[in-house]
Amino acid sequence: MIKSKIQILAGLSMGLLVMGCNSSLVLTAPPISYADTSPKVAELSDEQSRHWGHLDLQKDTVPGMSVVRAYSELLKKKKGEEVIVAVIDSGIDLDHEDIKDVLWTNTGEKPGDGIDNDGNGYIDDIHGYNFLGESYNEQMEMARILRLKIGDEAYQEAAKKKLNEKLPEAQATLPQLKQIEAMVTMADKNIKTALGKENYTLADLQQYQPKNTQEERTVGILMQVITMGQEIPDAIKDLQDGIKYYEAQVNYNLNVDFNGRTPVGDDPYDYSDQDYGNGNPDSRYADESHGSHVAGIIAATRNNKKGVDGVASNVKIMSVRAVPNGDEYDKDIALAIRYAADNGAKVINASFGKGFSPNSEWVYEALNYAASKDVLFVHAAGNDGMDLDSPENQNFPNDSPEGLSADFSDHYLTVGALTPQFGEGMIAVFSNYGKENVDIFAPGDQIYSTMPGDSYEFQGGTSMAAPAVAGLAAMIRSYFPNLTAAQVKQVIMDSGISPSVKVQVGGPEGAERTFAEISKSGKIANLYNALILASEVANGNTSL
Numbered sequence: 001m002i003k004s005k006i007q008i009l010a011g012l013s014m015g016l017l018v019m020g021c022n023s024s025l026v027l028t029a030p031p032i033s034y035a036d037t038s039p040k041v042a043e044l045s046d047e048q049s050r051h052w053g054h055l056d057l058q059k060d061t062v063p064g065m066s067v068v069r070a071y072s073e074l075l076k077k078k079k080g081e082e083v084i085v086a087v088i089d090s091g092i093d094l095d096h097e098d099i100k101d102v103l104w105t106n107t108g109e110k111p112g113d114g115i116d117n118d119g120n121g122y123i124d125d126i127h128g129y130n131f132l133g134e135s136y137n138e139q140m141e142m143a144r145i146l147r148l149k150i151g152d153e154a155y156q157e158a159a160k161k162k163l164n165e166k167l168p169e170a171q172a173t174l175p176q177l178k179q180i181e182a183m184v185t186m187a188d189k190n191i192k193t194a195l196g197k198e199n200y201t202l203a204d205l206q207q208y209q210p211k212n213t214q215e216e217r218t219v220g221i222l223m224q225v226i227t228m229g230q231e232i233p234d235a236i237k238d239l240q241d242g243i244k245y246y247e248a249q250v251n252y253n254l255n256v257d258f259n260g261r262t263p264v265g266d267d268p269y270d271y272s273d274q275d276y277g278n279g280n281p282d283s284r285y286a287d288e289s290h291g292s293h294v295a296g297i298i299a300a301t302r303n304n305k306k307g308v309d310g311v312a313s314n315v316k317i318m319s320v321r322a323v324p325n326g327d328e329y330d331k332d333i334a335l336a337i338r339y340a341a342d343n344g345a346k347v348i349n350a351s352f353g354k355g356f357s358p359n360s361e362w363v364y365e366a367l368n369y370a371a372s373k374d375v376l377f378v379h380a381a382g383n384d385g386m387d388l389d390s391p392e393n394q395n396f397p398n399d400s401p402e403g404l405s406a407d408f409s410d411h412y413l414t415v416g417a418l419t420p421q422f423g424e425g426m427i428a429v430f431s432n433y434g435k436e437n438v439d440i441f442a443p444g445d446q447i448y449s450t451m452p453g454d455s456y457e458f459q460g461g462t463s464m465a466a467p468a469v470a471g472l473a474a475m476i477r478s479y480f481p482n483l484t485a486a487q488v489k490q491v492i493m494d495s496g497i498s499p500s501v502k503v504q505v506g507g508p509e510g511a512e513r514t515f516a517e518i519s520k521s522g523k524i525a526n527l528y529n530a531l532i533l534a535s536e537v538a539n540g541n542t543s544l
Contacts, residue, residue: 025479027074027535032058032066032497032528044420049458051308052420053297053443053468056528057497063422064443065468066528067311070475074531079314080478085298085347085470086128086318086340088333089291090136091283093452094127094319096292098300098307103127104316106343109279120343124279128319129339131277131332133264136285137252138326140166141356147256150269150358159356163254170249177246181239184225187218188232194218202226244287253326260324268329271362281319289451291319293459294351296450297467298474307456308449311471311527314478318345323352330359333397337366341373346477346485349470350379350397351463357396364401364408371408376477376485378470380462381416381432385506388434398437410486413473413493417444417465418524426499429507431462433518439489440496441515442468442525472527479531480538487537490544495533496523 044052044062054067084104094103106126108118116123145151145159192198194215195208205223210216225235252258261268266276283292295317299310322328322336333352340348348370357363367377379397386393399412416438417428428445432438444465451457469492476488483491502512516522536542 024482024538025078025535026539027532029074029532031495031532032056032526049420049446050448053447054309054311057422057499061422062420063418063426063497063499063524064420065311065472065524066526070528070531074528075479078479080475081481082314082316083312083347083474083478084316084318084343084345085312085349085474086320086336086345087291087295087298087349087467088320088336088340089294089323089349089351090288090325091130091132091281091321092291092295092317092319093450094282096296096450096452097454098304098450099292099295099317101301101304102299102310102315102317104318104344122279122339125343126279128281128321129277129279129336130281130321131336132321132324133277134284135260135263136288136324137248137258138260138324139255139258140253141327141354141358142166143254143256143258144327145356145358147259148269155358162355163256166249167254170246170254174243174246174250177239177242181236181243183221184232184239185236187221188236190215190218191222248325260326261329268331269359271331271334271359274335281321283452285325286452287325289457290323290351290463291321292452293447293449293457294349294463294467295319296456297447297464298349298471300450307454311468312474312478315471315474318343327354327356328352330357330362334359334362334366337363337370337377341366341370341375346375347470347473348375348377349467350377351461351466353380353382353395353397355394355396360396360401363397367397367408367412371411371485374485375411376473376488377408377412378466378473379412379414380466381414381434381438383417383430383461383463384432385430385510386432387506388432388437390434393432395432395437400437410489413469413489414439415444415462415466415469415525416441416519417460417462418442419445422499423501424504424512426501427503427505427518428460428462430460431465431505433505433513435517435520438519440469440493440519440521440523440525441465442472444468469525472525472530475527476530476534480534482538483534487544488534491530491534491537492525493521493523494544495526495529496521497526497529498523 052062053064055062055064056066056069057063110117111126122129142159142163205219267273299312299315300308302309302313320336322332382395399409417431418441419428442465444462445460446458447464448458473488504510
């Protein structure tokens with residue numbers, strides 16, 4: 001790993017906070033900047049690991065977004081305006097202890113009366129809308145293309161080629177994971193009995209004298225797992241999560257014969273068929289947790305001594321349930337974007353994406369519509385560890401559609417994922433990248449956030465990086481409401497930190513690149529700097 005030391009380039013004194021004569025908040029402070037020296041990277045404590053994305057590279061040697069520092073040094077005793085952030089995702093646990101107080105409420109609607117009281121075209125949409133009805137498990141678009149024979153022969157052949165790459169891998173991996181999980185679980189159970197205690201360490205295993213060949217094997221399995229850097233309970237959980245993932249791949253996502261849309265009752269490939277769904281965007285299934293995790297990253301209630309703090313205060317979360325356990329439908333996403341824009345959202349978080357999009361024009365038309373209403377669309381770059389600038393690596397939606405005008409591109413922000421480790425391993429192994437097609441990077445690996453049932457969990461993905469930036473965008477819009485969505489995007493990109501270290505992309509065997517080679521901005525997002533630059537722009541002292 002490349003080791004560097006942090007060096008501060010700017011900063012003579014702490015900034016002063018005053019209110020300007022034009023009533024826009026003025027933040028006078030030197031921005032955070034770093035040279036290419038060797039940072040000290042301390043091991044994170046348990047407490048730090050739960051909010052590393054909020055930490056500061058200068059003070060904590062962690063590539064977080066300086067959220068804690070921004071609140072303590074720039075925003076103390078300052079109030080912003082309320083901003084609505086739409087989370088287009090799976091359902092959200094609307095009763096979660098750390099989310100329920102930050103939910104958007106449609107005051108024009110009366111709950112449960114079955115009437116569209118506010119005339120917005122949606123019945124009983126109190127906290128948002130549900131475009132999935134009671135469905136959840138779904139196919140990947142490539143499987144739907146083959147099942148329904150969508151598109152021309154070349155399009156279907158491309159879908160078949162991709163399916164034939166993924167399905168055999170899933171079918172082969174699933175039984176392997178089941179076997180390994182069974183071995184580790186049994187070994188864990190047996191050694192607990194042999195040692196006479198529930199919790200044990202590597203030292204306990206090293207000191208234990210096996211009584212027979214079976215016990216030697218048991219100890220060997222467990223020692224191998226621990227020496228790979230994982231605690232046994234975490235390893236078992238990861239294996240079980242992997243089993244669930246590949247079971248869904250085999251049974252639903254890549255199963256050409258499966259049809260998950262039946263409970264909804266519409267034709268998802270007929271855009272005129274829009275009388276479907278319902279006003280309850282709550283999560284439905286035990287494993288339906290993605291939307292809750294995303295919502296917590298953006299705006300989990302701050303300073304309530306529960307769980308986690310979201311990036312943003314002054315935010316109301318609009319829940320728009322449109323992303324199933326599989327690929328989202330273009331019609332659902334298009335209508336979800338329009339719903340969010342029509343009902344007051346100023347930021348949309350989109351932690352989804354797919355490789356095939358038969359009706360992408362519906363989505364792009366909706367994005368143009370949202371842009372016309374000054375909405376910023378924040379999109380996850382995707383988790384395939386690939387270069388999005390390569391023509392064969394399609395990821396929909398994106399901000400450069402072929403054959404369509406891209407008026408929305410300055411309202412569209414694509415985010416890659418960081419790990420907590422400053423240095424060559426700073427880019428998450430799964431994160432997509434691209435000098436032209438990824439705008440900026442943000443914390444997205446090992447992120448602790450809200451889960452259904454008042455619980456909390458670590459998860460990783462560009463799905464976690466996008467909401468971090470959506471929260472950042474909401475903060476700018478809250479404290480500097482006179483800035484347009486296009487200005488907010490540019491502020492985020494211009495104000496980020498530019499580490500000079502080279503990083504690996506595409507996984508451990510991938511090439512080393514500079515940040516300038518893997519994203520348009522060449523930077524990592526930083527709330528502290530973004531607020532300072534937003535203040536300069538809002539008060540006419542700087543132009544973008």
